[in-house]
Each structure stands twice: as structure tokens, then as C-alpha cells.
Amino acid sequence: MKKREKAYSIALASTAMILFLMLALSMASASPEQNASFTITETLVVANQSVGDFPVIYGDIIAWTDERNDYDYVYIYDLSTSKKSRVTNNKSDQYEPAIYSDKVVWADGRNGDYDIYVYNLSTSTETPIVITGSTQFSPAIYENRIVWEDDRNGNQDIYMYDLSTSKETQITTDESDQLRPAIYGNKIVWQDRRNGNWDIYMYDIPTCTETQITSDEGHHAYPAIYEDRVVWEDTRNGNYDIYMYNISTSKETQITTNESWQVSPAIYGDRIVWQDGRNNEGINDDIYMYDLSTSTETQITTNKSGQCRPAIYGDRIVWIDYRNGDIPDIYMATLGSSLPVAAFSASPTSGKAPLNVCFTDKSTGSPTKWKWDFGDGTTSTKQNPTHKYSKVGSYTVKLTATNDKGSNTVTKKDYIKIVTKPVAAFSANPTSGKASLTVAFTDKSTGIPTKWKWSFGDGKTSTQQNPKHQYLQEGKYKITLTVSNAAGSSTVTKTNYIKVTTNTRPGIYSESK
Structure with a gap:
């Protein structure tokens, strides 16, 4: 059987395949690698005796294609057993598996062209989804919905099949090509060539609304979606970078800025993984990860051979790995916890009683x-x-965060201030002397003020709690202090409080006059 050649006219399609030919021999390491917030434990999951590709993971199940006896078959590996x-036992090519819960879907060549099949792991039943005499490829699945690219109309369109209703729906009708769909919830994303270059588009199933996500020059491809976040690879900067779009905020974010290529992104929760060429110099790619919750980038693999096509589920990342020779294996990294670092914030941190304060864990x-x-x-x-504070005072807050590796404590002294209306008071030293005279003012106010406004009587002011001020002219100066907090403000004035003299002539300035 002649194997299908994918109709991707962008450089990306060849990038991953070229990488498969860049080989280096090395040994695998299963020892944990330490990271600031987690450990990385690498495991050789499947030592292939034939060429493996397209690994995906859901829960404890890893699926991939495995070339044996001139055919590519879909295999699964159960981590729990x-x-x-x-x-499937059919002697034909099966490509690009996708998995959700107990269902595995793939593109199947048993009928001459490629069709979409689904296998139920719970019932051990195989079902053809679509057989049209044309080619269907690149399936993705979420719950009961399967999407794929389909050339039955002379170009590549996106189609969807609902297992619960047995209904097929054509998602795109544009006469250009739409490829590599991904689905999460009610959203379908894909790469689309209607504008000449590849853009990322999105379709909302309930409203039947289509949205163009990218519109700048360059190619945008290999989209992945999780909840309201869409990631893809992007050439707008002259090399391949990873970008993200937040559906809820309509905000686009550049995830990678390295000048080499970053391709084949996948996303789960706050974690984005991709294949990265920054260390290869034409020899190998590595797997990298970015955590949106901590804004940190982590190199997952450091072996000096080719690692590519990552997929992620929870704390597990799987990929194709060439470290053991020219036949790739399936490797997995497990992100384990390390000792936590406790951190928190609160809002508000001051106010009058009773005060409800919301504490947020940032550990x-x-x-x-x-x-x-x-x-x-x-x-x-x-x-x-x-927590509700009922009495006036300053409160020190302590948080201890714990995981299976141990615990860590952070303390914020006098972090929460419960206040009443302040009463302004102050002193100064010295209160008299010859010009130029530097006076240190000390706030003596009660009620835990949070703001201070001093007027020194010579036209100058300060907002420090305990300022120093220099008087350059002789005279008698009126000092005013206003203090405030969430409960109110108070002002105290001392007339002729600071007396500045000289040896040569009588006073020429007095605010009290």
C-alpha cells in the first residue's frame, strides 16, 4: 500500500521528520532531575524494535503507532499494569492515534484510503466512524466528539462526528485547506490556508461561529487546545516560536523567544510542552515545558540525541526518543513534587473592624x-x-505548606492591620537652634495610620512617617501633621513650634504672623 503523504506545505512538516534522522547514541537515565518546584523522573516506557511515532497519553494509557512488517499499527501501553x-489486528497502516478516556481513534488505511476508526478499551470493540472513498486524517477526540481533516470535497475540510448521536457535521466549507484539528469542550481549532498563509481558526459548536485567531504574516500551525487556551507554532519572527491565545480574554502571548525553532506544542492545565532546537546545532532536539502559573520554562530532556513530538497529561510527558539508536523508543517524564516553598497574599491588608480578609496561597x-x-x-x-478580624491591632500571619516531601513556612510580621480612626501626634528634635537647622520629626500618632502628610511651615511638605527637614531661614514655624488610615484622618497643628535664629539680625520670617 502506498502510504499517504500529508498535504502540509509548510516547513514544519519536514522539520519533525528530518529530526528523526538526526541520531546520537547514548544511555537513558532514570534518576530524578531537580527543579526549583518539582522533580523530573525519566522512564523508558517502550523499547521499540521497530519505528514508533505519534505518542499520546490520557491517564494511564499511552498510544502510538509502531511500524512492524511493513505496516504501521496502533499500540497502547497501560502504565498501571x-x-x-x-x-487492531488488521494488516493495514494506522496513523496518528488520539485518545480520550477509554476511546482510541486513528486514521486507518484498510479500505484503500484513510478512514477514521475508534476502539473502545472498555468493551474491546472497534467501530469505523467514516468510510467515504476519500481520505480522512489527523483525528482528535474529546468526550463523544471526534474531529478530523477530510478531502472528500477536493480540498481538506474539518469534519466532526458525535458518538452519542451518530451525527456527522462538516465544520469548514472554505475551498482552501484546513488541517490538524484539535478539540476541547465546545471549541474546535485548526490551521487554515484561506488567506494564503497558515492561520489558526476556531469554531464554537453551540453557536456555529467561526473565529480567526491569528492574522499576522507568517505561518501558524499545529494548534492544541485546553480549556480556554490555544497554543500553536508560529513563524512571524523568522523562526518557529510557541504562541498562546486566551479565548476568555482575547489576549495573545508569545511563550518562547529563543531564536532557534520550537515546534509541536501540547498543553494540559498550566503546562505547555514542545520540541525545541536551541541546543542541537543540527544534531538533536529536546523537550521543553513552560508553566503558566509560575512563568517558568524548564528543559525536560538533556540527553544529546533526538527527542520529539511531546504529549502531556497531568504530571506525565511522553515523547519519541532516539538515544538508544536509530529506532526510536517511547520515553516518559513524571513531574514529581519537591519541597514546597510557602508564599501567600491577602486582600485587603488593612481596614477598620470587623474586616474580612481573603488569603490566597501562592506556594x-x-x-x-x-x-x-x-x-x-x-x-x-x-x-x-x-478570615474576619474583629479587634484593632497589627496581626502577624503565618502559612505552612506541606507535600509528600516535607513542609515550608512563611511569616509576614504585622501584615494585617485593623485600625480605628487615628489621632495625630508628633514630636521634634531639636525644636530650636541657629540656621541652618536640621530637625528630625517623629510620628507619635495612635490608631495605626497608613499615610502621613507633614507641612513644615516654610512651604515644604513630606509624606514620610518620620522625616527630617532643614530650615535655612530664621523664624518661627508652624508644623501641621495629618495622618489617615482606612477608618479616617486626623490633624494636629503646633504653632511657632520650630524656632530658628541667627547671630546677626532679628527674625525676618514667622508663619504665625
Whole structure:
């Protein structure tokens, strides 16, 4: 059977395949690599005796294509049982598996062209989704919906099939090519060539609304979606970068800025993974990850051979790996927790009683337990508690974050201030002397003020709590201090409080006159 050649006219399609030919021999390491907030444990999942490709993961199940006896078959590996099995016994090519829950879908060549098939792992049943005499490829699945690219109309369109209703829907009708669909919830994304270059488009299933996500020059390809985030590879800067679009905020973000290529992104939760060429110099690619919650980038693989086509689910990343020779294996990295680093914020941090304060955990290292001490004798074990302060005072707050590696504590002294209306008061030293005279003013106010406004009687002011001021002219000066907090403000004035003299002539300036 002649194997289908993908109709991608962008450089990306060849990039990954060229990478497969860039080989280096090395040994795998399964020892954990330390990161600031987690550990990385690498595992050789499947040692192939034939060419493997297109790994995907969902839960404990890894699926991929495996070339044996001149055919590419879909295999699965169950991490919970360490069992490897072939999905179908049909002697034909099967490509690009996708998996959701207990369902595996793929493009199947048994009928001469490529069709979409689904296999139910729970019932061990195989079902053809579409057989048209044309080619269907690149399936993706979410819950009961399967999407794919389809050339039945003379160009590549995006189609969808709902397993719960057995209904097929044509998603795109434009006469150009639409490729590589991905689906999450009610959103379908794909790469689209209607504007001459490849752009990323999105379709909302309930409203039947299509949206163009990218519009700048350059090629945008290989989209992936998780919740309201879409990621893709992008050439607008002259090389391949990873970009992200937030559906909720309509905000686009450049994830990578390295001048080499970053391709084949995948996303799960706050984590984006991709294939990265910054260290290869034409020899190998590595797997990198970016955590949106911490704005940190991590190199997942450091082996000096080719790693490519990553997929991610939860704390597990899988990819194709050439470290053991010219036949690629399937490797997996497990992101484990390390000692947490406790951190938190609160809002508001001051106000009059009673005051409800919302505390937000900002700890890193994936803590699983929290212990708050609010400084007034009460505690909480919630991750993000709300606490009511009833009495005036300054409260020191302590958070202890814990995971299976240990615990860490952060303390913020006098962090929460519960106030009444302040009463302004102050002193100064010295209060008299010859010009030029430097006077140190000391705030003596009660009620925990948070703002200060001083007037020194010579036209100058300050907002410091305890300022110093230099008087250059002789005279008698009136000092005014206004203090304020969330409960109100108070002002005190001392007339002729500072007396500045000289040896040569009588006073020429007095604000009290």
C-alpha cells in the first residue's frame, strides 16, 4: 500500500521528520532531575524494535503507532499494569492515534484510503466512524466528539462526528485547506490556508461561529487546545516560536523567544510542552515545558540525541526518543513534587473592624496541605481561606505548606492591620537652634495610620512617617501633621513650634504672623 503523504506545505512538516534522522547514541537515565518546584523522573516506557511515532497519553494509557512488517499499527501501553497491546489486528497502516478516556481513534488505511476508526478499551470493540472513498486524517477526540481533516470535497475540510448521536457535521466549507484539528469542550481549532498563509481558526459548536485567531504574516500551525487556551507554532519572527491565545480574554502571548525553532506544542492545565532546537546545532532536539502559573520554562530532556513530538497529561510527558539508536523508543517524564516553598497574599491588608480578609496561597512545589495562623488565635487548613478580624491591632500571619516531601513556612510580621480612626501626634528634635537647622520629626500618632502628610511651615511638605527637614531661614514655624488610615484622618497643628535664629539680625520670617 502506498502510504499517504500529508498535504502540509509548510516547513514544519519536514522539520519533525528530518529530526528523526538526526541520531546520537547514548544511555537513558532514570534518576530524578531537580527543579526549583518539582522533580523530573525519566522512564523508558517502550523499547521499540521497530519505528514508533505519534505518542499520546490520557491517564494511564499511552498510544502510538509502531511500524512492524511493513505496516504501521496502533499500540497502547497501560502504565498501571505495564501491559503493551496492539489495538487492531488488521494488516493495514494506522496513523496518528488520539485518545480520550477509554476511546482510541486513528486514521486507518484498510479500505484503500484513510478512514477514521475508534476502539473502545472498555468493551474491546472497534467501530469505523467514516468510510467515504476519500481520505480522512489527523483525528482528535474529546468526550463523544471526534474531529478530523477530510478531502472528500477536493480540498481538506474539518469534519466532526458525535458518538452519542451518530451525527456527522462538516465544520469548514472554505475551498482552501484546513488541517490538524484539535478539540476541547465546545471549541474546535485548526490551521487554515484561506488567506494564503497558515492561520489558526476556531469554531464554537453551540453557536456555529467561526473565529480567526491569528492574522499576522507568517505561518501558524499545529494548534492544541485546553480549556480556554490555544497554543500553536508560529513563524512571524523568522523562526518557529510557541504562541498562546486566551479565548476568555482575547489576549495573545508569545511563550518562547529563543531564536532557534520550537515546534509541536501540547498543553494540559498550566503546562505547555514542545520540541525545541536551541541546543542541537543540527544534531538533536529536546523537550521543553513552560508553566503558566509560575512563568517558568524548564528543559525536560538533556540527553544529546533526538527527542520529539511531546504529549502531556497531568504530571506525565511522553515523547519519541532516539538515544538508544536509530529506532526510536517511547520515553516518559513524571513531574514529581519537591519541597514546597510557602508564599501567600491577602486582600485587603488593612481596614477598620470587623474586616474580612481573603488569603490566597501562592506556594510553589505542589503542596497538598495548608496550615494558616492568622495571628489572633485562630487557624485554618483551607488553601485559600477568608478570615474576619474583629479587634484593632497589627496581626502577624503565618502559612505552612506541606507535600509528600516535607513542609515550608512563611511569616509576614504585622501584615494585617485593623485600625480605628487615628489621632495625630508628633514630636521634634531639636525644636530650636541657629540656621541652618536640621530637625528630625517623629510620628507619635495612635490608631495605626497608613499615610502621613507633614507641612513644615516654610512651604515644604513630606509624606514620610518620620522625616527630617532643614530650615535655612530664621523664624518661627508652624508644623501641621495629618495622618489617615482606612477608618479616617486626623490633624494636629503646633504653632511657632520650630524656632530658628541667627547671630546677626532679628527674625525676618514667622508663619504665625
